[in-house]
Amino acid sequence: MPPPAAPEPLLALRDFCLSFGKNAAPTLRRLSLDVWPGETHALVGESGSGKSLTALSILRLIEGIRPVHSSGSIRFAGQELSTLDQSALERLRGSRIAMVFQEPMSSLNPVYPVGRQIMEPLLVHGKMKRPEARARALQLLVRTGIADAERQMDSLPHQLSGGQRQRVLLAMALACRPELLIADEPTTALDLAIQAQVLDLIRDLQKESGMAVLLITHDLPMVRRIAHRVSIMHQGRVVESGATAEIFARPKEAYTRRLLDAVPKGVRNPRPGGPPLLELRQLACRFVVGHDWQGWRRRARLFPALDGVDLLVREGTTLGVVGESGSGKSTLALGILGLVPCEGAVLYHGRDRDYGLTELGSRAFRPLRRDLQIVLQDPFSSLSPRLSVADIIGEGLRVHRLGSNRAERQALVRQALADVELDPELAQRYPHEFSGGQRQRIAIARALVLRPRLLILDEPTSALDATIQKQVLELLKRLQERYELTYIFISHDLRVVRELADRIAVMRRGRVVEQNEADRIFAAPAHEYTRQLFEAAFQA
Structure with a gap:
């Protein structure tokens, strides 16, 4: 059931454009989006369509990564975010607007226990004393489904599984009971039972505080179950938007129909296999x-x-x-x-x-x-940020002495990129220049190149x-x-x-x-x- 009507959206983007340079072609193009109080609005699209970039742009986090040029409006609770100074933005982030990032290992500080990291927003924004903050952090870990939460409070991120790290990130985001939660693939690393617990927790907090959720995901069955409205993104713009039931029942755009048809449905014919x-x-x-x-x-x-x-x-x-x-x-x-x-x-x-x-x-x-090769769960932390994609994929070829010369190894790298549906011309770029899904394909190419x-x-x-x-x-x-x-x-x-x-x-x-x-x-x-x-x- 959709939330009660409000006089105006909690978050409103109007004709928002973003480009990496004043004269560069826009990456986000005339983006308009409304998120109302208490609702869950899902943002769905292919990897590289601009979903995560939209989330980072709302909190102006992209400005700290590389120079950008933007136009249009982003308003939150009637306040224009694009003109806020840095101190006002810092007061807003984590308290009134919180975000769960896509890759938990790169979002958590590797040298601090996870309990301390959950306590940080409570100490900074909530002005709690340390014992009260620790008790609240422990309660959040329990609510997000982490077993033996008391012991895990003192664990370092690398000592937790991928799903446990994702739940820690969610606990951090929910600590200060934000008005808006931007959740970028919040259940990616979670099994279905824990995924249901996390979604129930988010819904409970929505009922308690009227929190709105901007849910960025590729999990279409989950969107169908929990989202009130859906916006479909393609190549940096919203191509279709509307009530979830309407979009799933009667999609208007060919791209939307292609997305819905891609949900796995088949059953594999078993292979007997060899020895x-x-x-x-x-x-x-x-x-x-x-x-x-x-x-x-x-x-x-x-x-x-x-x-x-x-x-x-x-x-x-x-x-x-x-x-x-x-x-x-x-x-x-x-x-x-x-x-x-x-x-x-x-x-x-x-x-x-x-x-x-x-x-x-x-x-x-x-x-x-x-x-014996492996493709690890978190592509960002398993790809060296200092190496180009060509060097990352070619490293195994050099170690195992495959390819008689540099030109032959480069040809094998280009073929591996083509195998995973990436343009071989991207081989000289670095991991941070790719979306999460593209990085996962690079990780697959690195393993497959060795056959x-x-x-x-x-x-x-x-x-x-x-x-x-x-x-x-x-x-x-x-x-x-x-x-x-x-x-x-x-x-x-x-x-x-x-x-x-x-x-x-x-x-x-x-x-x-x-x-x-x-x-x-x-x-x-x-x-x-x-x-x-x-x-x-x-x-x-």
């Missing part, structure tokens, strides 16, 4: 999360991130790994590659002989890394809009057929997993609670937790 390529036997990984005293002895307190995982991956197939945030999916990927210390056995059937990967040192493991046997994909489509997601899924299928690739596909999006996976393993609290052929699990899930996941994913 075993990778076997996991009782794989376990434990992290030190603190220390306890037993008499005069100080002992480490351990957290079992992986607890006796057994898996078999056959050559030429796709194993889908699903589960809630913090269930151990990403740790499983890192454990296979020897990037975190593990116990148990990881057996890799190489080109010439079998290897026990957990027994290899870093030097012995290095030649195998061409065969690995096993590619581990950790949320590879989480940052992509529906149309690009569909292209990438089709690309992964084609590459698998062409090069007989084997995938371990980690995702919380069960629609995507259903389209790509031959076999599925469901993880919870470091254990595999169910695994079977994909069609059997989707037809009749045996474990109660699996049934809960499916109910959350495929509800109307």
Whole structure:
């Protein structure tokens, strides 16, 4: 149900244009947008369409990154934002207007505990004393669905999963009960159960305080469930806007219809696959999360991130790994590659002989890394900001001595960019010059250029809009057929997993609670937790 009518929009953009330079072509073109008090307004479009740039422009954050030229109007609660001085803007940011950014690892300070970072807006804007701010921060962590919140208050960002970091960002944004929350892909890294908790939390705060939400997302099923109105962006302008039910039922623009048709719907025909390529036997990984005293002895307190995982991956197939945030999916990927210390056995059937990967040192493991590649969850933090895209993709070619000369390596880099639907002419640009979805495709190109046997994909489509997601899924299928690739596909999006996976393993609290052929699990899930996941994913 839409919120009650208000005399004027809380946020109003009128004919807003933005360009990177006075004489440059505008990147945002005559943008007009209204967000009313208490409503959720979704901004939807392809990667690079200008959604995140619009969000940054509202708070004038883009001005701190590079010189810009803008025209038109941005008004918030009747106040023109484009003419505010810096001190007035700083008082507004975080208190009356808050923002959740797309990539949590690059948004959190890596050297401070997350509890301290949540407390900061409460101390600065809320004028709370430190004990009161800590109690409020703990309450926010609990409300955003983080288990063992008291312990996690003192954790550093790298000690949390991607989904947990995203919830920390949301807790920071909601700390001061803002009038407007700008949420740029706020549930990208969250599993469906936690996603529902987060959306319920946002809706509760909307009811309590009348908070408005500008939701930037590519998750069209989520938009359909929670947004009152939708604006569709394409190439820097709004091409269609209206009530959510009307847009989904009767889209007028061809581009809108193309977006809606791109939501994954298909079911994959299972591939029997070849001989075993990778076997996991009782794989376990434990992290030190603190220390306890037993008499005069100080002992480490351990957290079992992986607890006796057994898996078999056959050559030429796709194993889908699903589960809630913090269930151990990403740790499983890192454990296979020897990037975190593990116990148990990881057996890799190489080109010439079998290897026990957990027994290899870093030097012995290095030649195998061409065969075993990974696309990490957060593309911004995994791409060096100091290297061009050509250098990032070409680095593996140099390390593994592929390509007889520089010209041949450049040709391989250009082909890899073309494979992931990026213009090869962009090879000399740097990661910060690309959108989140484009950076994810660069990360995929970096892995694919080596033509690995096993590619581990950790949320590879989480940052992509529906149309690009569909292209990438089709690309992964084609590459698998062409090069007989084997995938371990980690995702919380069960629609995507259903389209790509031959076999599925469901993880919870470091254990595999169910695994079977994909069609059997989707037809009749045996474990109660699996049934809960499916109910959350495929509800109307």
